[in-house]
């Protein structure tokens with residue numbers, strides 16, 4: 098009996114986790130990232146506003162990561178997407194100068210991003226990382 102109850106609570110936990118993974122990545126972005134990363138801006142406007150900007154705009158980050166992360170070309174787009182998402186997830190919790198793909202000038206200006214470990218749940222992290230990839234498809238910086 099104990100075993101069955103344990104199994105059932107495990108199943109409930111797993112299904113709850115499934116439900117949680119429907120977290121809205123855009124909402125997580127607005128709540129957790131937008132205070133530093135502007136969502137959408139043109140290069141010209143960025144230059145005008147540079148003094149007040151705290152971090153590279155997310156449209157730039159997304160495009161930059163997609164261009165810089167290369168995988169051998171016989172693998173498909175899904176794998177590229179998964180690798181970029183994995184990079185974003187890792188970076189949010191463990192940012193580091195050596196990992197950053199930002200230009201040296203940007204790093205000097207902004208400093209390294211503060212870690213958000215403990216401030217963001219696994220589900221929120223999954224959702225926001227996927228959103229950063231998907232939202233900017235076809236949106237160039």
Ligand code: HEC
Pocket residue numbers: 125126129130131132133134151152153158161162184185188189192193196197198199203204207208209210211213217225226229
């Ligand atoms: C307190 C300000 C701040 C917040 C909040 C913040 N970031 Fe950052 N982020 C930065 C700065 C500054 C940089 C540029 C320096 C660097 O690469 O570490 C950066 C860089 C990054 C990079 C690396 C870009 C690259 O090309 O290497 C990613 C990915 C990123 N942020 C994602 C996020 C996500 C996703 C969130 C929200 C969950 C977030 N950031 C919240 C300040 C912030």
